[in-house]
Amino acid sequence: MTSKIRFPKIKPYSGPAGGWGSAKSIAEIAVREHVTLKAPELLSKQNKPQGYMCVSCAWAKPAKPHPLEFCENGAKATAWEVTSRRADRAFFDKYTLRELELWPDHDLEAQGRLIHPMRWDAATDKYIPVAWAAAFEEIGRELRGLDPHQVDFYTSGRASLETSYMYQLFARMYGSNNMPDSSNMCHESSSAALPESIGASVGTAVLSDFQNTDCIFYIAQNVGTSSPRLLHDLQDAVDRGVKIVTFNLLRERGLERFVNPQSPTQMVTGKETKISSEYYQVKNGGDIAALFGVCKALIEADDTLKASGGSRVAGEDAKPKDPDNAAMVAFAASIAAADKLHVLDHDFINEHTTGFEKFAQAARGHQWEELERVSGLGRDQMMQAAATYAKSDAVMMVYGMGLTQQLMGVQNVHMVCNLALLRGNIGKPGANICAVRGHSNVQGQRTVGITEKPGLAPLDKLSELYGFEPPRWTGRSTIETCEAIMSGQSRGFISLGGNFLRAVPDTAAMEEGWRKLGLSVQIATKLNRSHVVHGEIAYLLPCLGRIELDEQATGPQAVSIESSIANFHGSRGMTKPASTELLSEPAIVAGMAKATLGETKVPWDTWVGDYAEIRDAIERTYPETFKDFNKRLFKPGGFARALPARERKWVTKSGKANFLTPERLFPEFSTSQNADVLHLATLRSNDQFNTTIYGYSDRFRGVEGTRKIVFMNPEDIIRWGFADGESVDVTTAIDANNVRKVTALRIVPYDIPKGCCGAYYPETNPLFPLAHHDPKSKTPSYKLLPVRLSRSIEIPHEGELRRMTP
Numbered sequence: 001m002t003s004k005i006r007f008p009k010i011k012p013y014s015g016p017a018g019g020w021g022s023a024k025s026i027a028e029i030a031v032r033e034h035v036t037l038k039a040p041e042l043l044s045k046q047n048k049p050q051g052y053m054c055v056s057c058a059w060a061k062p063a064k065p066h067p068l069e070f071c072e073n074g075a076k077a078t079a080w081e082v083t084s085r086r087a088d089r090a091f092f093d094k095y096t097l098r099e100l101e102l103w104p105d106h107d108l109e110a111q112g113r114l115i116h117p118m119r120w121d122a123a124t125d126k127y128i129p130v131a132w133a134a135a136f137e138e139i140g141r142e143l144r145g146l147d148p149h150q151v152d153f154y155t156s157g158r159a160s161l162e163t164s165y166m167y168q169l170f171a172r173m174y175g176s177n178n179m180p181d182s183s184n185m186c187h188e189s190s191s192a193a194l195p196e197s198i199g200a201s202v203g204t205a206v207l208s209d210f211q212n213t214d215c216i217f218y219i220a221q222n223v224g225t226s227s228p229r230l231l232h233d234l235q236d237a238v239d240r241g242v243k244i245v246t247f248n249l250l251r252e253r254g255l256e257r258f259v260n261p262q263s264p265t266q267m268v269t270g271k272e273t274k275i276s277s278e279y280y281q282v283k284n285g286g287d288i289a290a291l292f293g294v295c296k297a298l299i300e301a302d303d304t305l306k307a308s309g310g311s312r313v314a315g316e317d318a319k320p321k322d323p324d325n326a327a328m329v330a331f332a333a334s335i336a337a338a339d340k341l342h343v344l345d346h347d348f349i350n351e352h353t354t355g356f357e358k359f360a361q362a363a364r365g366h367q368w369e370e371l372e373r374v375s376g377l378g379r380d381q382m383m384q385a386a387a388t389y390a391k392s393d394a395v396m397m398v399y400g401m402g403l404t405q406q407l408m409g410v411q412n413v414h415m416v417c418n419l420a421l422l423r424g425n426i427g428k429p430g431a432n433i434c435a436v437r438g439h440s441n442v443q444g445q446r447t448v449g450i451t452e453k454p455g456l457a458p459l460d461k462l463s464e465l466y467g468f469e470p471p472r473w474t475g476r477s478t479i480e481t482c483e484a485i486m487s488g489q490s491r492g493f494i495s496l497g498g499n500f501l502r503a504v505p506d507t508a509a510m511e512e513g514w515r516k517l518g519l520s521v522q523i524a525t526k527l528n529r530s531h532v533v534h535g536e537i538a539y540l541l542p543c544l545g546r547i548e549l550d551e552q553a554t555g556p557q558a559v560s561i562e563s564s565i566a567n568f569h570g571s572r573g574m575t576k577p578a579s580t581e582l583l584s585e586p587a588i589v590a591g592m593a594k595a596t597l598g599e600t601k602v603p604w605d606t607w608v609g610d611y612a613e614i615r616d617a618i619e620r621t622y623p624e625t626f627k628d629f630n631k632r633l634f635k636p637g638g639f640a641r642a643l644p645a646r647e648r649k650w651v652t653k654s655g656k657a658n659f660l661t662p663e664r665l666f667p668e669f670s671t672s673q674n675a676d677v678l679h680l681a682t683l684r685s686n687d688q689f690n691t692t693i694y695g696y697s698d699r700f701r702g703v704e705g706t707r708k709i710v711f712m713n714p715e716d717i718i719r720w721g722f723a724d725g726e727s728v729d730v731t732t733a734i735d736a737n738n739v740r741k742v743t744a745l746r747i748v749p750y751d752i753p754k755g756c757c758g759a760y761y762p763e764t765n766p767l768f769p770l771a772h773h774d775p776k777s778k779t780p781s782y783k784l785l786p787v788r789l790s791r792s793i794e795i796p797h798e799g800e801l802r803r804m805t806p
């Protein structure tokens, strides 16, 4: 292929999400990956019972799927995996790793599938093929030479339940609980907050809630790009008259309007579905204030009604904060008329919750001016959202990374629960919390024991089943692993998928520590930066992808995953593997385990020969959750995991659902004295899956040909004397002694609240200090970082140079 320079093209996108733009994009990627012929047949099996489960996002797979149960981004992910491109021997012969270090993420992965196991050769600085047995032997020897505290076992959320179960067992039998996971950077704030609030470790929503709901609060999630199949559920809901109340930093196209590419009528007529009935553009980090505003309106309306003798509040004597306030009286009256006087569900609050009074006092205490300043929303907007909420019987709370990747991520999630609890919106049809998960099996990995927290894994059971003493110490999560790598405490890093070095914060500094690892082992499908920067002994072990046929001793195997709504699904690979030299992930884990641990009670070979045996082992370990696992593997719609909170059984310390009052509205650092500080949120384009950059087109945001941009409010651009298209350097405005900088981003004027800016992940990850994370969940604050912009001496990026080799 010839070199191609694509100059950036930046202009607002006027089309809907979905529609012909989506169809065209799918066609383009199929051509690009040379998979045109097999694509249509393959895609018809995506997310279907007896088919394969999409390798992109974790959204639910319905029991009655659409004829084509995939989206534009799912199709891209499929094409990217079944591509006919190969990163083959000739490629690795040609380039040293130092040369490959200069390549952009896109170009590394675009070489295609990895096809041989390889070891880094110091003399030539190249990856050269190695036999699997020799690789396992050396990895085992090296691991045995290390203290288990010095080794980290990372998992990216794609690996199956079967692989993940084997992997955690291997790590624990080796003696380590150091199991950092992509989830630590993702929904860990949910995993920390939901158990405290409602005694569930995951969201409580089921698919049928979308059919029974009256209103959906849609917070901080970009449905059109990150989980497009969910748009079908939203579209159906809108068609039934359901209100969608959106809180987002940006006006995301998928949350505005949608043309269903699978509806011939919509495609031909171009009829669009308007998704959000109310759209609130909140400042990043402003959700606690925004939701407090909604809660305050409800609580004070309830107070007002009570004061006027119109309500029935049991055993409680709250005074309206501002009884003379005509606006509140009118507001209360307007809701009460619709709602037969029940602004709050006091029966639910009394029977099922603790902490209401403290929370209500806090809500009354926050002044509207303060809530407006922090959230960026007007009082009237928060009251409007409150009115819509109060007039709806069953309300769902759907949310994503804009809430979890925050310094106050855990409290953000508490706040979502608080709002739900005010009107009993948990554990009834059409209500519930829906945490939209990212990677296709990230939730399931936790369910089968991938965790650094010994208290969350069934250690006694593992000990009983496999006759070993599992480590009881608390292992490292992602941030702690980064610290250990930087300080040299971590000596060995095993990676089950993912691209750790690009996904974590402070990437430039991290790379220096990473090079000092004694051993780095990467199990992967495609080449990425975490492979070209490497430890002293480095292995790159290529594995089968989920879509590929996995033949073992007893025949073709299936694997399983858990979706966003806690349903388990079997998945059958179907395409011819990219190479005969690939091993499956279970086989690679077993190979390393045997070589490291020697003789154990675990029948590794039997498991690899028949994955049903692994599922039996999972069932023995978790008899309730995985009852009849093999029998139910292909149940249409999946089989559900029991979640007591769905039945209003609260597995919390208090035995109730808890109102948990955020200690403040906004994290500690203050912007008021720092007039020149902007708050950066990192974003995904419509043409990437995490660190996998499919291409340079963010269609919905009108950016084509480059990712080196920063979205700014037009007034901010003028106020600071910048110009549209100008090149700026971005520095972190936290620690003056340790300046982190990303250079030459092109300014793109955008509909984003003043004081906020947006830029792409992972290009801006060098800006994030490791310490800039939620203290409880340790989730990096990727959606809120104070930064400064200055004119750059480098010219603005002229589009990405694509250096594709033939």
Ligand SMILES: Nc1nc2c(c(=O)[nH]1)N[C@H]1C(S)=C(S)[C@@H](COP(=O)(O)OP(=O)(O)OC[C@H]3O[C@@H](n4cnc5c(=O)[nH]c(N)nc54)[C@H](O)[C@@H]3O)O[C@H]1N2
Pocket (backbone or CB within 6 Å): 056, 057, 058, 073, 186, 219, 220, 221, 222, 223, 225, 226, 227, 247, 248, 249, 250, 252, 282, 283, 284, 285, 286, 287, 399, 400, 401, 402, 403, 436, 437, 438, 439, 681, 682, 683, 684, 686, 688, 689, 690, 691, 783
């Ligand atoms: N195509 C595609 N699909 C994906 C992925 C991908 O990269 N590409 N990644 C997968 C993974 S691992 C994950 S975790 C999910 C991520 O999916 P999402 O949860 O959608 O995460 P993001 O795309 O990072 O952005 C979330 C949204 O939050 C908004 N936002 C930012 N800050 C704030 C804030 O402070 N408040 C509010 N209210 N909104 C804010 C942004 O404008 C954006 O619309 O998607 C999964 N699916």
Ligand SMILES: Nc1nc2c(c(=O)[nH]1)N[C@H]1C(S)=C(S)[C@@H](COP(=O)(O)OP(=O)(O)OC[C@H]3O[C@@H](n4cnc5c(=O)[nH]c(N)nc54)[C@H](O)[C@@H]3O)O[C@H]1N2
Pocket (backbone or CB within 6 Å): 109, 155, 156, 157, 158, 159, 182, 183, 185, 186, 187, 401, 405, 438, 439, 496, 497, 498, 499, 500, 502, 503, 504, 523, 524, 525, 526, 527, 528, 543, 544, 545, 546, 585, 682, 683, 689, 690, 691, 692, 761, 762, 764, 765, 782
């Ligand atoms: N600034 C910023 N940083 C972020 C985020 C953000 O929003 N902003 N989001 C965070 C989030 S939510 C997440 S989940 C993390 C993602 O972090 P990771 O999960 O570590 O990263 P991915 O980009 O998903 O990993 C891509 C690589 O996975 C490998 N791979 C793909 N398929 C398979 C497979 O089937 N098996 C194996 N073994 N390997 C495979 C390929 O080699 C590919 O290069 O990033 C986090 N980092």
Ligand SMILES: [Mo]
Pocket (backbone or CB within 6 Å): 182, 185, 186, 187, 437, 438, 439
């Ligand atoms: Mo994620």
